[in-house]
Structure formats: C-alpha cells, structure tokens
Amino acid sequence: MKRATGWALLYLGLLLLPVAVGMWAQRAGGLEHRPWLDDWAAGLGMMGFCAVLLSFFLLGRFSLLSTRLGSDRLMLAHQLFARTAVAMLLLHPFFYTLWDAPPGPVDASAARALRIGAGDWGLATGLLALGALLALVATAIWRPRSDMAYPRWRLLHAALALAVLGLGLHHTLVSGRYAQLPAVALLWWLLAAAALCSLLWVHAVRPLWLAVRPYRITRLEPAAERIWLLEVSPTRRPRRAFRAGQFAWIRLGHLRAYDDNPFSLSRANDVQGRLQFLIKEAGDMTGSLSQHRPGDTVHVDGPHGQFAWPPDAPAIVMHAGGIGVAPFVALLADAVARGDPRPIRLIYADRSAAQMIDLEGLSGASALADFACVPMVERPAPGWQGLSGRLDAAGVQACLTHTAVAPWAAQATHMVCGPEPMMDAVESALVAHGVPGERIVSEHFRYDFAGRSPRSLAIRRAWWALSATSLLALALALAWR
Numbered sequence: 064m065k066r067a068t069g070w071a072l073l074y075l076g077l078l079l080l081p082v083a084v085g086m087w088a089q090r091a092g093g094l095e096h097r098p099w100l101d102d103w104a105a106g107l108g109m110m111g112f113c114a115v116l117l118s119f120f121l122l123g124r125f126s127l128l129s130t131r132l133g134s135d136r137l138m139l140a141h142q143l144f145a146r147t148a149v150a151m152l153l154l155h156p157f158f159y160t161l162w163d164a165p166p167g168p169v170d171a172s173a174a175r176a177l178r179i180g181a182g183d184w185g186l187a188t189g190l191l192a193l194g195a196l197l198a199l200v201a202t203a204i205w206r207p208r209s210d211m212a213y214p215r216w217r218l219l220h221a222a223l224a225l226a227v228l229g230l231g232l233h234h235t236l237v238s239g240r241y242a243q244l245p246a247v248a249l250l251w252w253l254l255a256a257a258a259l260c261s262l263l264w265v266h267a268v269r270p271l272w273l274a275v276r277p278y279r280i281t282r283l284e285p286a287a288e289r290i291w292l293l294e295v296s297p298t299r300r301p302r303r304a305f306r307a308g309q310f311a312w313i314r315l316g317h318l319r320a321y322d323d324n325p326f327s328l329s330r331a332n333d334v335q336g337r338l339q340f341l342i343k344e345a346g347d348m349t350g351s352l353s354q355h356r357p358g359d360t361v362h363v364d365g366p367h368g369q370f371a372w373p374p375d376a377p378a379i380v381m382h383a384g385g386i387g388v389a390p391f392v393a394l395l396a397d398a399v400a401r402g403d404p405r406p407i408r409l410i411y412a413d414r415s416a417a418q419m420i421d422l423e424g425l426s427g428a429s430a431l432a433d434f435a436c437v438p439m440v441e442r443p444a445p446g447w448q449g450l451s452g453r454l455d456a457a458g459v460q461a462c463l464t465h466t467a468v469a470p471w472a473a474q475a476t477h478m479v480c481g482p483e484p485m486m487d488a489v490e491s492a493l494v495a496h497g498v499p500g501e502r503i504v505s506e507h508f509r510y511d512f513a514g515r516s517p518r519s520l521a522i523r524r525a526w527w528a529l530s531a532t533s534l535l536a537l538a539l540a541l542a543w544r
C-alpha cells in the first residue's frame with residue numbers, strides 16, 4: 064500500500080511538473096497575467112499532454128517498472144490514464160475566454176494570446192493531435208470486440224502514438240503560451256524526447272539487442288489437449304536471471320518487433336539458463352506452434368512481472384483456471400528446489416481432465432513438505448475423483464471449504480491466475496470470505512481486461528482519486544501563480 068502510494072505520488076508529481084515549472088517561470092517575471100480561465104485551459108492542456116507522454120512508459124515493457132509494479136497494473140494504469148488525458152485535452156480548448164467574446168471579428172489580442180492567427184499551424188496540429196489521440200483510444204477500446212489481428216493493432220497503436228507525440232509537441236511549442244518560456248519549452252523537449260526514446264526502445268533497440276542473443280527451441284511437445292510445452296535454451300549467457308512467477312515476451316523466429324506474445328515461465332532458468340513455457344492454442348501465433356521444430360530460433364524478452372512467492376505468508380492457496388496454471392508450475396518447482404516448508408494448496412480448475420497438464424511431472428510438487436492439489440473440472444468423465452463445476456462463486460466456496468484447503472483458507476495468501484471471469488469470481492468470493500485485499504495477489508493474462516473484482520474496482524477508485532487530485536493541484540497552482 065505504501066509503495067503504491069509512493070508511485071501514485073511520483074506520477075502526480077510528473078503530471079504537474081510542466082504546470083509547476085510554468086507557474087514558477089511566470090512568477091520569475093516571464094509573462095504577464097491573463098484571466099484565470101485561460102490559465103485553467105492551458106493547465107488542462109499541459110497536464111493532458113503530459114499524461115499522454117507518461118503513457119509511453121506505462122507499457123509493462125520495461126523490466127525496471129514491470130518487475131516492481133506488475134505488467135498488468137501498469138497496463139491498467141496506461142489504459143485508465145489515457146482516458147484522463149483524452150478528457151483533459153477535449154476540455155482544454157473550451158475554457159479559453161476567447162469563446163466569450165462578442166460575435167464579430169475575432170478579438171485580435173485574444174487571438175494573439177491563443178496564437179491562432181492566420182498562417183499559424185499550431186491550431187491545426189493541435190486538432191490533428193487530438194484526432195489521432197481519439198482514434199488511438201477508440202481503436203484500443205474497440206479492438207477486443209473486433210477481428211483485427213493483435214500485431215496489426217499494435218503497429219497501428221504505435222503509429223498513432225507517434226503522430227500524437229509529434230503533432231502534440233508542435234502544437235504545445237507553437238501555441239502554448241507557457242512554452243514560450245525557455246524553461247518550459249526545454250521541459251517539453253525533454254519529456255517528448257524521453258517518450259520517443261521509449262517507443263524506439265520497444266520497437267527497434269530492444270528487438271535488435273535480442274536478435275543477437277537468440278534462444279533455440281530444445282523441446283516442443285504436447286502437454287495436454289491444445290497445450291504445448293516449449294523449452295528454449297540461450298545461445299549466449301543471459302544477462303538477467305528469470306525467476307519463477309515471471310513472464311517473457313517471445314517471438315518465434317522473426318524480427319517483427321510489434322509481433323511478440325507474453326507467456327509465463329512454467330520453469331525458470333536451470334543452470335543452463337533453459338526456460339519452459341506452457342502455451343495454449345488461442346490464435347495466430349499459439350496456433351502455429353506445431354509448425355516449429357527443435358533448433359528453431361526464438362527471441363526472448365524478459366524477465367517481466369512480479370507474480371512472486373509472498374515471503375511472509377504462513378500458507379499459500381493458489382487458484383488456477385486453465386492455462387493460468389503455468390506460473391504456478393514454475394512456482395511449485397521453485398518451492399521444491401528451496402524446500403519450502405509452508406502449507407501450499409493448488410486449486411486447479413479446467414473444462415475437462417484432458418486439458419489438464421501433468422502437474423506432478425512438470426513441477427515435482429509431491430516432494431513438498433505440505434502440498435495438496437484440489438482439481439475441479441466442468442465436464443467430469445466417468446470415474447473422475449476431483450470436484451466438478453467451475454470456479455464461480457459457488458465453486459470457490461466449495462474449494463475453500465474442501466478439507467484440504469479449509470484449515471488454511473482464512474490465514475493464507477491467495478494467488479490467482481486464469482481467465483478474467485474466473486479471476487473476478489475468485490477475488491470477489493475471497494473478499495466475501497473475509498480475506499483482506501492485500502492477501503490476494505493476481506496475474507492477468509489479458510491486458511484488455513475490464514475486471515469487476517473488488518481489486519479491479521479499487522484500482523479504478525484510485526484512478527478517479529488521482530485524476531481528481533491532479534485537478535485540485537492544478538487549481539491550487541493557478542491560485543498561487
């Protein structure tokens with residue numbers, strides 16, 4: 064909680080930085096005062112554009128951030144703060160007092176203040192930047208309901224982001240009143256250059272770096288119905304170690320930077336640096352796995368994520384839905400290697416037994432001091448000995464009261480990974496069961512999630528609070544100007 068507040072305050076500070084520098088430079092004597100509403104409009108524009116630039120870093124692509132905050136939280140912040148930016152930038156032009164001017168020829172002095180005189184490109188680039196931003200956010204919201212291939216959408220998203228960056232910077236520097244102050248202009252150049260570098264890092268530098276450090280497929284075989292076990296080995300010693308619970312972006316044999324997919328490790332590095340993944344056929348890339356062979360090249364970008372063992376938990380209950388079992392396989396193998404003595408329970412739900420992986424063979428979990436797996440399937444075959452049903456509210460209740468889980472359910476830390484509806488159901492049921500939010504840790508396999516769980520709703524509340532606080536801080540800064 065403390066750490067989350069620290070990151071939220073850092074974000075708020077960065078969001079307000081251009082406004083603060085602008086107010087400070089104005090007080091230092093750079094600009095004459097103008098109506099409060101004009102400065103409010105400018106402040107909204109500055110904060111909105113700053114939120115756009117900060118979004119370039121909330122991608123889950125930078126190990127430094129993703130291993131501390133979790134890629135799913137970063138991506139949720141990316142999606143939510145993009146909405147804040149759009150709202151601020153849409154409102155930004157309408158507060159200028161110019162609109163209150165009596166009908167007739169535009170007041171020349173106000174127009175000069177706004178820098179929208181004839182021949183000035185600032186207004187045009189501002190409108191184009193806003194259009195590109197709206198297209199960017201609209202296509203991101205619409206994509207999950209469309210047939211558009213994910214890699215193509217990512218390319219479009221990056222192209223629109225580049226357009227917003229370039230056009231927005233031009234508009235800010237040409238039309239922005241505060242950007243006429245050298246300190247503010249310098250700050251915008253620095254922020255835009257940093258955002259551009261982050262885009263280049265993700266789409267050019269990092270892929271090239273990975274291309275000269277490829278991995279090779281050493282094992283590729285079916286692990287269950289429509290699930291593959293992929294093992295890869297590095298051709299050069301990796302610079303950073305992967306830990307159980309983390310994930311990597313992988314590209315199978317090609318160099319298209321915008322076309323990689325995230326997969327959790329089902330086994331972190333052994334002494335040879337080998338990595339294993341359990342991959343479910345879900346679409347284009349995962350459906351093409353069968354066409355690959357041992358020896359083929361794989362590019363592995365990681366480690367990312369922070370779905371790690373909770374160090375202080377007295378007991379752990381894992382809730383896995385379908386292929387969401389993958390990170391738990393790595394965590395269990397890691398617990399075996401460390402000789403973790405704590406009670407560990409795995410609730411493993413899937414549609415049918417045929418889709419379940421050989422947990423024992425892949426993790427060696429039976430060697431743990433105190434471990435039990437509670438399997439549950441939706442469509443039990445005759446002779447099935449586990450629970451039947453799905454992990455909805457009733458299913459979670461049945462699992463939590465199961466004799467193997469019940470003694471630990473209340474004091475354990477609960478780790479959740481699976482399809483979004485299952486995660487929402489499990490998290491809601493856990494909260495209803497009296498498990499405090501800080502003892503529920505989750506890993507999301509989809510970034511376009513609209514989770515309804517208490518934790519997702521708490522994140523949304525924090526976003527509203529942060530957006531409202533930024534507006535309040537803007538009002539205070541303007542009062543101080």
Ligand SMILES: Cc1cc2nc3c(=O)[nH]c(=O)nc-3n(C[C@H](O)[C@H](O)[C@H](O)COP(=O)(O)OP(=O)(O)OC[C@H]3O[C@@H](n4cnc5c(N)ncnc54)[C@H](O)[C@@H]3O)c2cc1C
Binds near residue numbers: 134310324368511
């Ligand atoms: C942190 C994380 C860990 C994951 N771990 C595993 C795992 O261990 N095993 C497993 O089978 N699956 C895992 N997934 C899901 C996996 O990434 C997708 O199933 C896979 O990318 C689908 O690719 P596709 O081309 O086959 O399908 P597509 O038809 O192209 O995509 C199907 C859906 O998968 C998602 N997706 C596709 N490409 C990407 C991408 N580049 N980035 C993010 N989402 C994408 C999108 O929501 C898309 O709508 C994980 C996802 C995340 C975010």
